[in-house]
Amino acid sequence: MKLKTVFNHRDELIAYLRETFPDAAARSPEIADTRGGRKAAEAALAQIKPERYAATRNHLKGAVTRLAAYLRHGVLTLAEARRAVLQRGGVKAEKLVTEFAWRDYWQRVYAQIGDGIWKDRESLKTGWRPTDYAEKLPDDIAQGTTGLRCMDGFADELRQTGYLHNHARMWLAAYVIHWRRVRWQAGAAWFLEHLLDGDPASNNLSWQWVASTFAVKPYYFNRDNLEQFTDGVYCRACQRYRNGCPFEATYDELQTRLFPRASERVSNR
Amino acid sequence: MKDVLIWIHGDCLNPHSPALLAHPDAPRVFVFDEEVLAHYRLSLKRIAFMYECLLEIPRVEIRKGQVVAELAEAAREQGCTRIVTVESIAPRFAQLRAKLQREHNLPVEVLPLEPFAELSQTEQARIELKRFSRYWNPIKAKALALNQSFDW
Numbered sequence A: 001m002k003l004k005t006v007f008n009h010r011d012e013l014i015a016y017l018r019e020t021f022p023d024a025a026a027r028s029p030e031i032a033d034t035r036g037g038r039k040a041a042e043a044a045l046a047q048i049k050p051e052r053y054a055a056t057r058n059h060l061k062g063a064v065t066r067l068a069a070y071l072r073h074g075v076l077t078l079a080e081a082r083r084a085v086l087q088r089g090g091v092k093a094e095k096l097v098t099e100f101a102w103r104d105y106w107q108r109v110y111a112q113i114g115d116g117i118w119k120d121r122e123s124l125k126t127g128w129r130p131t132d133y134a135e136k137l138p139d140d141i142a143q144g145t146t147g148l149r150c151m152d153g154f155a156d157e158l159r160q161t162g163y164l165h166n167h168a169r170m171w172l173a174a175y176v177i178h179w180r181r182v183r184w185q186a187g188a189a190w191f192l193e194h195l196l197d198g199d200p201a202s203n204n205l206s207w208q209w210v211a212s213t214f215a216v217k218p219y220y221f222n223r224d225n226l227e228q229f230t231d232g233v234y235c236r237a238c239q240r241y242r243n244g245c246p247f248e249a250t251y252d253e254l255q256t257r258l259f260p261r262a263s264e265r266v267s268n269r
Numbered sequence B: 001m002k003d004v005l006i007w008i009h010g011d012c013l014n015p016h017s018p019a020l021l022a023h024p025d026a027p028r029v030f031v032f033d034e035e036v037l038a039h040y041r042l043s044l045k046r047i048a049f050m051y052e053c054l055l056e057i058p059r060v061e062i063r064k065g066q067v068v069a070e071l072a073e074a075a076r077e078q079g080c081t082r083i084v085t086v087e088s089i090a091p092r093f094a095q096l097r098a099k100l101q102r103e104h105n106l107p108v109e110v111l112p113l114e115p116f117a118e119l120s121q122t123e124q125a126r127i128e129l130k131r132f133s134r135y136w137n138p139i140k141a142k143a144l145a146l147n148q149s150f151d152w
Ligand SMILES: Cc1cc2nc3c(=O)[nH]c(=O)nc-3n(C[C@H](O)[C@H](O)[C@H](O)COP(=O)(O)OP(=O)(O)OC[C@H]3O[C@@H](n4cnc5c(N)ncnc54)[C@H](O)[C@@H]3O)c2cc1C
Pocket: A057, A063, A064, A065, A066, A067, A068, A069, A071, A072, A099, A100, A101, A102, A103, A106, A164, A165, A166, A167, A169, A170, A173, A191, A195, A197, A198, A199, A200, A202, A203, A204, A206, A207, A210
């Protein structure tokens, strides 16, 4: 079936898409502010500050590039992005080029194993068996009603904007897998529904990295870490800050709590 | 070259794609793959993003349905006997490509995309994919240097 290609403005396009893709519109009707297209991609590329990126990228308000969706869909190539930031930043662009390399790395793994990205690459290092993890993503996580400001905020942002900062992706994935003990595949599928940059390789293999099936240890975090890189915006508004925050602990305590059966130390520090 | 139909797919929504540059006058078609949309439950915002990318490709024809059937129909309508596209590592891409040839006798030529970093065969051979560091360390110096041929 042929679709329309001429629209007078964005609202007209969106109204047309709602009619043309009714199933998607019924499941998740949100529209992101992020614009598609080569012009928008070039504008994003022009704004990159490689040095600021290196200094601030772990912070939720850091100078990240937001190139992911354009790279995912090949609107820009990784080669072009690499060249552009090296021309501008020289050695100062090293950190950013290394992050680009992560994409290339996951793509190479995908080229090698194909749909194998949906299976555990290695065994779990958490002390739990694969069958100890729930098959399905609990509704309160997807709906953003866990009562944890941070995780609910991330779930809302994912649904509304189709984007999450890398650190938020890591925290949310760790929460799903290690605190709620849900199979990484369930979380990965949820992300792929919503992310504008949803990419089977980068997404699934990152989930596996958090889970420990593609890493030497699981990734987890504590409240201090989340508070630091969010300026405490979630914690300040959270009812559970002094009332059962599951992330408030030292890494040693969390290790005992989350991975009591792990044979080796899996500390993050 | 009237016989060429360009197949635009979701891994290269780029108006400067090598396929478009090689055949600037050829008809070009993108198909929203209904099986993929349903399987991944892709959200409307993702479809909108992709649609906006597509609208910046001059004279693009956008379709939805079964990819192979839609491409075959477009080829018939335009009188095209072969398809040109660019590489994709998605397993589904290889399946669709084989099916176009098998069921519709449409050969698919696949053009390469510029790699992240140009590596020699020796460098390529040193890469191991077990961990990121084993991939990155052997090629790091090369990837962080500007290739002069592109520097003007
Ligand atoms: C659980 C989880 C799921 C993820 N899912 C995806 C996904 O579906 N698609 C996706 O592109 N990235 C994914 N990532 C990687 C990373 O989080 C995003 O690429 C990044 O946050 C996108 O924002 P940005 O463009 O502003 O990134 P920046 O920090 O500005 O980085 C620049 C570019 O480098 C690449 N990049 C950076 N970090 C990574 C990384 N760790 N892995 C792969 N590429 C990277 C991306 O293409 C990114 O656009 C995931 C990470 C995690 C922890």
